[in-house]
Amino acid sequence: MIGPYLEDVLIQLGINLILALSLYFPLSAGQLSLGQGGFMAIGAYVASWLTAAVGWPWPIAFAVAAAAAGVVGALVGLPALRVRGIYLVLMTMAFGEIVRVFFLNFTPTGAAQGFRGMPFVTSLPLVAVLALATAVLAARTAGSRMGRAFAAINRDELAAEVIGVDVTRAKLASFTVGAVVAGLAGALWAHYVQFIEPEEFGFARSVMPFTFVVVGGIETFWGAIVGAAVLTLLPEWLRFLKEWRLALYGVAMLAVMIVRPQGLIDHRLVGAVRRWLPGHAKEVAR
Amino acid sequence: MRYRWLTVIVVVALVMGAGAGPAPAKVGGKAVKLGAIYSITGKGAEWGEHSKIATEIAVEEINKAGGVGGVPLEVIVQDTGTEVAPAISLARKLILEDKVLAIMGPCFSSEFEALAPLLDRLKTMIVSQCSAKPGISALSQWAFRNTLTSDKQLAPAVEVWQKRYSVKSAAIIYDSADAVSAAEGNAVLPALLKKSGIEVKESLTYQTKDIDFSAQITRVKALNPDGIALGACYQQAANIVREARKQGLKQPFLASACVGSPEFAKLVAKDGEGSIIGSAGWPDDPKPKTAAFLKKFMEKSGGKKPNYGGMRSYDNIYITKMVIETGGVTNEPKDLDADRDRIRVGWTKVKDFDGITGLTTINPERDGAGKATVLTVKDGQLVKVDY
């Protein structure tokens, strides 16, 4: 049906999609996190330890892992409330690195040499279902009261507070949900490659969802999806360039940002597509 | 009269048939495809490079002589970048998409260790030419290593080192982020040093990506051991040696496995003169086979002598050829699973194969056996030490 190599690529795409959406949640409330790699690491290690060392069935292990990432997300989200902008970026970067250094030294999960022994769980159907679920969650959130609160905070935090938005709760919620989703991506990843090491959850990993969202479009959750799709598939399509693949990747990112800084997908585009669709709602492009 | 002609024809045919000997295994198909995952770039670059060159030499020779069972040999070589995730995904691609019969490599223990457990599901064998961490071939019946593990490489080297430099105390510096180096630093070196009556004053670590070793060296300086033992790969080992000399330390160094590549000798030059390295191959062996290989290798590599990874990958290609030809491999698409298993079984039976690294035997743990080589750095080159 689908060749095994294509299947591999699609599984990676699904995981990247979930990872990209994990950044979308805090970003939609004006919080840029360059530390999603840290939450992913927590999800990966907790899930792996539970399946490999303790022997739990994977659905429970995944759930616990995502929840653990969420708890840490809330813990980091609290001090994050006090900082903004570049300071928040630096704080989340530091957090991501601290997590990496922690696992680098944590011997029960292999420390620097990595951890293996988890079963292969991440099949294409599973990833597809979870990616779809996450996307639906993002869509639902965008249209909900909480989502509008996020958007208000994103636009002007002070004004949002004035009109009665519970800024603390909203920001914390967005950060925590982002962490949970990143943790899930981590658990999926770990049970796909069946070997994880601290180095792969470093800054480069945290940068990935950021570039997906920035290139795809920061204004709507569709941006995260499209960005993940384009940037995961582009290196595959350009594979014939072999060594130049990653370099072109960087340049392509640069080019998109100069030509269309809001990213590929913005509100206008979404609105235009909506108007195109038969039987669309009366909604005007936001 | 007609019948007499017929009789002659039949008799001649029978005689010819008898003289032809036992019929060779019928290898079919257009090409015999093998996969290779080597660390051509990254921290193990020289190991992968040499393996690639040696593999190309082997394939050329084999195809010039008629191929494997008469069918041309094709080895698809991929670069893992000395990283685990690519090693796994490339192996999967070679097995599932390119449908290779067996995989040469991966070189590094960390790659090997992560890949081995997956083989029970993928049902294709891998054979490493360099992986030196003790014990990991046990992870799967499909995991083979035609090489000597660190403990086997270091055992004679420690004795030579101890005797030559009257070493009574040592400090160990090792890479805690690399599987082999960590095994050497944590287990292999302490045990062997103790056996030779050498006191281990301290074990210090570093991370593969570090470039600053000043802290570790300063600490060693304060301890003032007679010698310094390393669990490292050649690039970082060279940096450690040079940093030590820069800080005024004069102790002799001991290392093995990944350090034993010509680039190490070149990088350390005078600073590393006299270092002792345990290894699993002697490129300057005057044996005709080895000498012929050395000549071809130096032509292709621009004058470099091979490390033992290169030498052993050459042997591994030839061993696999032998296993295919004598193991009933048909190379028909419908027999893919059966063929892969036949190759696995054939490899378990390898005994006293006359290769360029000496007589090769695969022991019951699916590791290589044989005599280790001890090398020393002399004038920017790796030279053999007799023991």
Added chain:
Amino acid sequence: MLLQQLVNGVMLGAVYALIAIGYTLIFGVLGMLHLAHGEVFMLGAFVGLVVVTVTSGNVMLALAAAMVATGLLGVLIERVAFRPLRGAHHLAPLATTIGVGIALQETARWYFGPEQKGFPATIALTLWELGPLRVSSVQVFILAAALVLMGAVSLFLGRTRAGRAVRATAEDPTVAGLLGVNVNAVVILVFFVASALAGAAGVLVGLAYNSVHPFIGVQMGIKGLVVMLLGGLGNVPGAMVGGLVLGILEVLGVAYFASSYRDAFAFGAVMLMLLLRPEGLLGLRLPRRD
């Protein structure tokens, strides 16, 4: 031994400081993070390597060549990754500079190969003993070069007209523009200076640690950011002090704990800083930008 470790720490710290000054200058003037700064440092190291190899050991020339080359590279990066985004979302330069960084890494990898290359050992090495300390001529040179450069930057900012223009722009670009400062020219100048310092740091690192490879910019870059934060965003003397502090902390951490804890200090310090004293050790010289 402690004294020797302090020397090690100061050397490492001096390099961190040079890189951090660049970050902080750019942040001061544009309010943005230049996430390809680490790669500028890396290319400086390679230029230095090439010059030292070709001239058999002329370190001064290597320094000069690296500084000019990276200075120009910095100006190019400003033109390509910052200027077009002046009016756009304030996060956009993060993406473009990351893209540029990746492109530079890959170009270096293609041209030089991914393995580390050593600086040739042709630089004469003498060892001096000062009591319990042993310092090599290379170490002295590196320290001296770093101090000279830092002093030069301080003088430049404090005493020259151009330096004053830079400080004025950092404080408020609009007002500075109104007062007759050519803001664009200032930005270009800042990028040149910042990148030249990073390039110099690259050569010094190559000399100090004997190895350069295309990915040394990644961790150095992140450390530079940490130092910038420790010292206070936009604060040049702060970057110098922060660099020394971090270098010493790291070396002591590795010497007395374990090598895997090296980075823990850096990032633990960052978290603490951000929570307790976000303006950095020496305080912000400039209004906080969000």
